[in-house]
Every structure is written in C-alpha cells, then in structure tokens.
Amino acid sequence: MFESLASLEKTVLQLRKKQQESTKLRKKAEKQLKEVLSAQRRSSSGLNSIDRKIESEKEDVSDVSGVLNQKNSQLESIERLVQAAEERLSREKEAIEQTKQEIEFSENPEEKQNAEARLRSLEDHVEELNSEIKSRQKTAKKIANDVAKFDTIKSKISTKIQKQSQSKPSLRETMVSSKKAAEKFVKELERRKKSEDSAKKALEKAASKLKELLSKRKKSPKKKPARKTASKKKPARKTASKKKPARKTASKKKPARKTASKKKPARKTASKKKPARKTASKKKPARKTASKKKPARKTASKKKRKR
Numbered sequence: 628m629f630e631s632l633a634s635l636e637k638t639v640l641q642l643r644k645k646q647q648e649s650t651k652l653r654k655k656a657e658k659q660l661k662e663v664l665s666a667q668r669r670s671s672s673g674l675n676s677i678d679r680k681i682e683s684e685k686e687d688v689s690d691v692s693g694v695l696n697q698k699n700s701q702l703e704s705i706e707r708l709v710q711a712a713e714e715r716l717s718r719e720k721e722a723i724e725q726t727k728q729e730i731e732f733s734e735n736p737e738e739k740q741n742a743e744a745r746l747r748s749l750e751d752h753v754e755e756l757n758s759e760i761k762s763r764q765k766t767a768k769k770i771a772n773d774v775a776k777f778d779t780i781k782s783k784i785s786t787k788i789q790k791q792s793q794s795k796p797s798l799r800e801t802m803v804s805s806k807k808a809a810e811k812f813v814k815e816l817e818r819r820k821k822s823e824d825s826a827k828k829a830l831e832k833a834a835s836k837l838k839e840l841l842s843k844r845k846k847s848p849k850k851k852p853a854r855k856t857a858s859k860k861k862p863a864r865k866t867a868s869k870k871k872p873a874r875k876t877a878s879k880k881k882p883a884r885k886t887a888s889k890k891k892p893a894r895k896t897a898s899k900k901k902p903a904r905k906t907a908s909k910k911k912p913a914r915k916t917a918s919k920k921k922p923a924r925k926t927a928s929k930k931k932r933k934r
Contacts, residue, residue: 636837639830645826660815664805664809680791681791691777698777702770702774705763705764708759716757
C-alpha cells in the first residue's frame with residue numbers, strides 16, 4: 628500500500644508538472660495567435676486606410692484638375708484676347724501714322740480737321756487697347772500663378788498616391804502571411820487545449836485516487852494499536868535482567884563459612900589475596916565461592932597432623 632501510495636504521489640506530481648507545461652504552451656500559443664491576429668488587423672486596417680486615402684486624394688486630384696483645367700482655359704482665353712488686342716493696337720497705330728500723313732498733306736482745312744478728329748479717335752482707341760492689354764496681361768499672370776500652384780498641388784497628391792500604392796503590396800504580403808500564421812496558430816492552440824484538458828483529467832483522476840488511498844490510510848491505523856502495546860511489553864525483559872544481581876546477593880550469603888573459618892586466620896589472609904579475580908571477572912561469582920570452599924581441605928590435613 629505504501630509503495631502504491633508513493634508511486635501515485637509521484638504520478639500526481641508528474642501529471643501536475645505536465646499540466647503546468649501544457650498550460651504554459653497553451654498560453655504561449657494564445658499570445659502568438661493574438662500577436663498574429665493583431666498584425667493581420669493592423670495590415671488590413673492599414674490597407675483600408677491607404678485605400679481610403681488614395682480614393683480621397685484621387686478626388687482631390689480630380690477637383691484640382693478641374694480647377695486647373697478651368698484656370699488653363701481662362702488663361703488661354705485671356706491670351707487670345709490679349710493677342711487680338713495687340714493686333715488691333717498694331718492696326719490702330721498704322722492708322723494713326725496714315726492719318727498723320729493725311730493731316731500733313733491735306734489740301735484744305737476741312738480735310739485736315741477730319742483727319743485730326745480721326746487721329747484723336749484712333750489715339751483714344753489705342754489707349755483703350757493698351758489699357759485692356761495691360762489688364763488682361765495682369766489677369767493672365769495671376770491665373771498663370773494659380774495654374775502653377777494647382778499644378779504643384781496635383782503633383783504632390785499624385786506623389787502621395789504613388790507612395791501609398793507602393794506600400795500596399797508590403798501590407799498585402801503582411802496580411803496574407805499573418806492570415807496563414809493565424810490559421811497555423813489556431814490549430815496549434817486547439818492541440819494545446821486538448822493536451823491541457825487531457826493532462827487536467829489525468830491529474831484529477833490521479834488526485835482522486837490519491838485522496839481515496841489517504842482516506843483509507845487514515846482509517847486503517849485504528850486497528851493496529853495492539854502491536855504498539857505488545858512492543859511496550861518488551862521492557863519486562865529489562866526488569867528480568869535486573870533480577871540477575873540476586874546471584875550477587877546469594878554469593879554474599881556464603882560468608883557464613885567465613886565465620887566458620889574465623890578460627891583459622893591463616894586461611895583468611897590467604898584468601899584475601901584473590902580479590903583480583905573478583906575485579907577481573909565479576910560475571911562469575913560462583914567460582915569465588917568455590918575457591919572459598921578449598922580451605923576445608925587444609926583443615927582436614929591439619930587434623931591428620933594432630934593425630
């Protein structure tokens with residue numbers, strides 16, 4: 628039971644570690660998928676933004692082109708009017724020269740007066756033409772500046788459109804690659820989730836088994852107190868071993884013989900030399916008593932001498 632419990636605890640630890648690894652990998656896959664989807668959204672949003680900007684700028688170009696065409700038309704019209712006025716001015720100047728000659732070679736005062744009146748009219752007309760030409764040239768210059776301005780605006784907008792159109796392919800590539808990566812990470816995330824769920828179920832199952840074994844282990848020790856009490860009885864041997872000193876007390880009872888041998892002090896002196904054996908081997912007091920019995924033979928030999 629203890630071996631199975633230990634192996635089950637080890638299995639639970641391994642499964643818990645496996646679940647933690649699965650959770651870590653699942654979170655990593657979620658993070659990667661989130662980043663890829665974010666990149667895909669950014670590229671898609673960038674493309675849509677570029678498309679909107681391009682459309683808006685194309686509208687601006689169209690508006691600028693319309694104004695530019697209008698200004699160019701006005702400029703061309705003014706240039707034609709100026710050219711016509713200059714042509715009339717040239718004719719009027721020729722007429723003035725001719726009228727001056729008529730005045731100079733007139734034969735009577737009436738012809739001279741008519742020529743002078745015609746000359747004044749021509750001169751007035753020339754002044755009007757000069758004033759008209761100057762005014763139209765001034766307007767033409769202003770319109771020409773407007774045309775140059777709108778032409779610059781149109782060129783800038785066209786450059787922006789061109790740059791944005793060039794950035795579209797890279798964004799399209801990013802969007803396509805992000806889409807493919809997103810599909811890949813979606814599959815990986817599903818696989819990681821399945822692995823995590825599997826590890827979680829296995830861990831729950833093993834933990835449940837471990838809980839059952841632990842509950843059984845808590846209940847089973849209540850039946851075995853008898854062994855503990857039996858083991859507590861063993862100190863009785865120590866008490867039994869303590870009874871052995873009774874032999875020493877038994878050996879101490881033998882000095883009665885010593886009293887019998889008090890009549891023979893010589894034997895006491897002889898027997899007193901043997902305590903070295905007592906210190907060397909205290910475990911064998913029986914031999915000491917045996918050695919004390921030997922003096923009886925000596926007394927027997929002394930009785931024979933007396934006889």
